[in-house]
Amino acid sequence: MANLPPPPPPSGPGNFPPIPSFNGPRESGLPGGVPKLPNKKFVAEDIEKASIWPVVLAVTAILVSVVIWVLNRHSSLLLSACGYLLAPFIVILCLGFDNFIQRTKTSKGDWFVPNQNYGQILRILTGIAILLSYPHISGLADHISAWLAQTFPWMSS
Numbered sequence: 001m002a003n004l005p006p007p008p009p010p011s012g013p014g015n016f017p018p019i020p021s022f023n024g025p026r027e028s029g030l031p032g033g034v035p036k037l038p039n040k041k042f043v044a045e046d047i048e049k050a051s052i053w054p055v056v057l058a059v060t061a062i063l064v065s066v067v068i069w070v071l072n073r074h075s076s077l078l079l080s081a082c083g084y085l086l087a088p089f090i091v092i093l094c095l096g097f098d099n100f101i102q103r104t105k106t107s108k109g110d111w112f113v114p115n116q117n118y119g120q121i122l123r124i125l126t127g128i129a130i131l132l133s134y135p136h137i138s139g140l141a142d143h144i145s146a147w148l149a150q151t152f153p154w155m156s157s
Contacts, residue, residue: 050115054098058125061090069135080139091129095122
């Protein structure tokens, strides 16, 4: 008979394929299996940290929304709508953007330092923004109900 290759090992619950060892030598030729790093020296400037800009934008949106509410007091439909868009929506978008960017950069690189405090601050600011959106919703409701009463007089009786 011809020379046949040896049969594969029996597969079963106790027989697993061999797993490459991380302690053995690698192709880099270094003893102990330590991978060879590039010759670039890493300095503190190479480490990227989480950006504070979503938090700054959220705080600014809340402050502008409060200023609109104090100055407007249900006198302008446009300002009520702008305040309503600023208070909850921009802050929620900042929370989502911060969460997305930190997760993406954490999974892509080893030189990114996430900051979980930014997410916690943005969650608190989101709750505050939802509460602060009530005066703007009330102003919008005043304008819409006045328009409906003028357009459909039978609704106001």
